[in-house]
Each structure stands twice: as structure tokens, then as C-alpha cells.
Amino acid sequence: MEVTQEVNIGSKISNWYTENGRQNLPWRENVTPYRIWISEIMLQQTQVNTAIDYFNRFMAKYPDLETIKDANEDDIYSLWSGLGYYRRASYIYRAKEAIHANFSGRMPEQYKDIISLPGIGRSTAGAILSIAFNKPYPILDANVKKVISRIFYKNSYEEKSFWELSEQMLDKKNLFKFQQGVMDLGSQLCLPKNPKCLVCPVSKNCLANIKGEYPVLAKKKVQRKKEFLKFNLIRFNEKYFLTKDNTLGYWKNLWIPPVEKNKLKAFDIIHNLSHRELNISFTESSEKHPKLSGKWFSAEEIKKIAVPKPIFDKLVSNE
Numbered sequence: 195m196e197v198t199q200e201v202n203i204g205s206k207i208s209n210w211y212t213e214n215g216r217q218n219l220p221w222r223e224n225v226t227p228y229r230i231w232i233s234e235i236m237l238q239q240t241q242v243n244t245a246i247d248y249f250n251r252f253m254a255k256y257p258d259l260e261t262i263k264d265a266n267e268d269d270i271y272s273l274w275s276g277l278g279y280y281r282r283a284s285y286i287y288r289a290k291e292a293i294h295a296n297f298s299g300r301m302p303e304q305y306k307d308i309i310s311l312p313g314i315g316r317s318t319a320g321a322i323l324s325i326a327f328n329k330p331y332p333i334l335d336a337n338v339k340k341v342i343s344r345i346f347y348k349n350s351y352e353e354k355s356f357w358e359l360s361e362q363m364l365d366k367k368n369l370f371k372f373q374q375g376v377m378d379l380g381s382q383l384c385l386p387k388n389p390k391c392l393v394c395p396v397s398k399n400c401l402a403n404i405k406g407e408y409p410v411l412a413k414k415k416v417q418r419k420k421e422f423l424k425f426n427l428i429r430f431n432e433k434y435f436l437t438k439d440n441t442l443g444y445w446k447n448l449w450i451p452p453v454e455k456n457k458l459k460a461f462d463i464i465h466n467l468s469h470r471e472l473n474i475s476f477t478e479s480s481e482k483h484p485k486l487s488g489k490w491f492s493a494e495e496i497k498k499i500a501v502p503k504p505i506f507d508k509l510v511s512n513e
């Protein structure tokens with residue numbers, strides 16, 4: 195079955211965005227390449243609603259490439275506290291260093307230059323180029339993949355053809371609206387179960403809707419290594435003792451309570467890293483002079499330093 199091509203899918207999506215899109219998301223206002231870049235990195239592993247506050251705080255402190263120029267890695271980490279996946283903050287640090295060293299402090303406009311920056315893959319480069327520079331480059335994030343799988347009825351993900359289809363759909367006259375629209379359509383209408391086809395602007399073009407069968411792309415299976423960790427929450431005078439001494443092999447440069455491997459294999463929570471499943475338990479104590487080097491932080495102070503997400507949630511919500 196062929197998709198009806200006489201009607202342009204791209205312009206239908208752009209028009210739909212004008213009427214129905216989430217235009218008040220902060221990164222959709224005062225668009226600059228820098229703002230699009232930071233928002234795209236934040237949105238890689240974070241839900242839109244959570245990212246909004248972090249984005250606003252980030253922009254209040256570093257509104258542009260000039261103000262972030264002299265920030266060190268810890269400064270950027272401190273704005274990431276509680277957001278998790280700190281590697282993204284490290285990429286931002288390294289990329290802004292590269293932009294100032296190699297591109298005179300301006301976001302480059304060529305694909306080959308943007309893709310050379312740490313943490314920027316093809317889809318993020320496509321977002322910066324199309325949304326901020328109005329150049330016809332496709333995006334292929336999870337929402338766009340889902341929409342493509344439905345419109346073109348693809349039961350499995352195939353990288354090359356999905357990129358081609360994403361490029362084919364582009365509304366080159368309205369790149370900003372199209373890209374925001376296709377992402378909104380994926381998150382608001384084209385739901386995994388019970389997609390809202392009745393109000394979808396491309397329902398007549400959509401093979402899944404025509405067939406009445408809605409492909410769901412399989413998630414990539416990740417093999418995670420199980421680890422059992424016991425954190426010792428040392429609390430004294432309303433402050434917690436945290437250290438950067440860490441032989442875990444990850445969470446480098448982050449503040450954590452003293453930790454040991456838990457031979458009992460008990461756990462309170464499970465936290466997944468990209469290739470590890472952490473089974474975490476907590477004990478509490480009130481030693482005044484822990485042996486490790488470290489510092490004492492109140493819950494308010496913890497909100498401003500880089501602490502892994504499960505530790506952040508535990509210490510800040512303990513209050």
C-alpha cells in the first residue's frame with residue numbers, strides 16, 4: 195500500500211503545530227543555536243516536564259555561549275544536580291570548550307563541524323541545524339521514529355531507511371514548525387497504545403491508521419551487569435558526609451556517601467545506568483570523623499552539587 199503523496203505530510207504537520215503544538219516550552223522561545231543545543235542534550239534522557247525547570251535554571255545562569263565560556267566542569271555539574279546521566283553535563287563542558295577554542299565562540303553552522311563536538315550525534319546536529327539555522331536536516335529521536343513507523347507501517351527499525359523517510363517528510367518551508375510538530379505529534383497523539391488518530395493531521399496518509407494496526411518498535415535490549423551497593427549515610431548536625439573518593443569505576447567527580455559492595459545482595463531500590471543495574475541499599479550512621487576525605491553538606495547544599503540521581507532522591511527527599 196502506498197502512502198498518498200499528493201498531500202504533503204510535512205506541511206500538514208507544520209500546520210497542526212501552529213494550532214496545537216506546545217509552543218510555550220522555554221526552548222521554543224527566543225530560539226538560538228545555543229538554547230536548542232542545551233535543550234536537546236537535556237531532553238536526551240529526561241522527560242519534557244522535568245527538563246523545563248533545569249533548562250530555565252541553566253539559562254538563568256548561562257544564557258549564551260559567552261556567559262558559559264569560563265565555567266568549569268563542576269559549575270555545569272551543579273546545574274545538573276538530580277537530573278542524572280552526568281555524562282551529558284560533561285559533554286556540554288567539553289563542547290563549549292571546543293566551540294571557544296575552534297569556532298571563535300559561536301556555534302558552527304556546518305554539519306561536519308557540529309557533529310565533531312562532544313555529545314552531539316546526528317539527530318542533535320539535525321535539530322540544531324534545522325530548528326536554529328533553518329537548514330533542511332532531519333531529526334530521528336524516539337518520537338520521530340515512532341511517527342515514521344506508523345505513517346510508513348514499519349514493524350522494525352532500520353536506520354538508513356528511517357533517516358531517509360525523516361528527510362523526505364521535512365517541510366522545508368517551515369522547518370521550525372515541522373520539527374517541533376513531528377516531535378509533539380509523536381509524544382501527544384501517536385501514543386504506543388490507543389493513538390489519537392481521529393485528531394491526527396496525517397491520519398489519511400498513515401498506513402498504520404489505514405490498516406488499523408499500529409506497529410510498536412522493539413526497544414533495544416541492553417544487557418546490564420548487576421551490582422549490589424551499600425551506601426552509608428553519615429549524618430551529623432543536619433549535614434551529610436559526602437566524598438569524591440570513589441573506586442566504583444563510574445560516577446567520577448560526583449559526590450557520594452561512602453559506599454561498599456553489598457555481599458548480602460539486599461537492596462532498597464534499583465537504579466539503571468546504561469550498562470549496569472545498581473541494586474542499592476542504605477544504612478545510616480552518625481560518625482563525627484569519617485576516615486575518607488570529603489565534606490559535609492546540608493540538603494539545601496546538596497541541591498547545588500553534583501550527586502548521582504538515586505543519592506540525590508534519597509538525601510533530598512529524606513528532609
Ligand code: SF4
Nearest residue numbers: 384391394397400403
Ligand atoms: S494517524 Fe494515528 S498512528 Fe498514524 S501518525 Fe497519526 S496518531 Fe500515529
